[in-house]
Amino acid sequence: MKRFKNLAIPYLVWLILLVVVPLLVMFVLTFMSTNGTDLTTAIFSIDSYKRMLDPSIYKALWNSLYVAGITVIICILLGYPVAYFISFSHLKNKKLFLLLLILPMWSNSMLRIVSWLRLLSTEGLAALNLVGTDAAVIFVTVTTYLPFMIFPIYTVLEKLDRSLLEASADLGVPSFKTFFKVTVPLSLSGVSSGVLMVFLPAATGFAISQTIGQGKVRLIGNLLQSVFEKNNYNFGSLLSIFVSVMILALVAAFSLFGKRREN
């Protein structure tokens, strides 16, 4: 099938046009002061870099890491046991559970967020003043991304060789010890892909923090959005590159950690 090599060329061109070129354009924009993307009136400026000293950026960044980090931890604490109980249950219809897990995702995510907001601002619950707090943002983020944690863990647990657990039991190891010494280490690959699938969208989203946070919870996504709303493409580009570099560094560190553990 080696002769079909050329079929990769259009996609390569497409990726260069839509991944590499925008990155270069953004990089150029960071050194300029422009009106939107109008390059005819551009002048050289390092204002964008000066603005990177603004502490509010790092506050938003910290908020993002905090909200996404807590979200991930809660998703593991809720998702791992669910995946584990379903995978190790004696139920005949495990597929039904998978279906039940997918079904909520077929409802529009924006509308689900709006529904939470309506519920949280209903009398009784409204007295708790949850709307506009970190806690509410984290809660809604958890419910939105929880399936992305349960899925990969469940898949790995299903593939786990049950005879290993029996062997451990036969050797007289108590079952909770088997769980922590055998099951958990062998399912870490599922946990780590779940962590990435939850952390990245949770840290960079802006819809939940905007609606549930009512503008009081400012994450890096909200900052980016407001900068582009004000038509500042120069600082916005720098901030975008900054966010991308952070993400790529995080993913690289994560996969490096995973490789080291495998060895």
Added chain:
Amino acid sequence: MLEKNSWKGKVIGALKAIFVALVFSLMYIPIFIIIYQSFNKTANSISPLAWGGFTLKNYVEIFTNRQLYTSILDSLLVSLWTTFIATVAGLFSSIGINALNRKARKAMDTLNNIPMLNSEIVTGISLMIIFSLLKPIFPQIFGFTSMFLAHVFFTIPYVILMVLPKLEQQDESLFEAAQDLGCSPAKALFKVIIPSLSTAILMGALIAFTLSIDDFVISFYTQGNGFSNFSNYVYSSYTKKNFSAGSYAFNALLTFVTLAIVLFISLKTSKKERKAK
């Protein structure tokens, strides 16, 4: 191991079931609210979730609120075209990538991963920048074209993710056998290789459609000229406080239809299984 029938085992089993039910309810509460609101007379207001009486008016609104049904049709238009084009493009790109030598392959894999790993907001912004640079040449680019191209861009990697691993497991000798029997390479590709990938292709198409129809952030940056999608209609109408409860009705309707399809299929397969026995 605990005895299955001991009272201790039973209690633990019940606790497990309660835990699973609680976690699932977290994901289902919004769905129930959507269905509840779809029949609620006062769902349109900004007022809390109070029950204002039963109505089907919200369902009528799907067909009468122009902004709402335009956004639904726009969503469908973009997602159906995206699914079709991204699946075809992803399939042929996978075949191309599969044929590359190891070094080129690795570079391609890295590039292909970027749209999946990068945050949606940065993807949306960088596409918006490219489209606004193209605007002087194509004044009408914002709207269907920009949103469609953006959706194709972020869904192709997922199609490749589904198809490429299956292609790697493919037995090369099948392809050679077809050629020995007189097929041209292209014919062997269409008659032997592609049919054997059908499950992976279908999965890829399904993921592409699901991601496309639900997308908010990337569409937020690539909408324009009055062309938007359902997620963005919900967001902007909710912020502007002219939100239509028809949105709940539309979403509830979709839930009912998918539930009916799922039930129908599972009933049919269980009947088949019973017959097989």
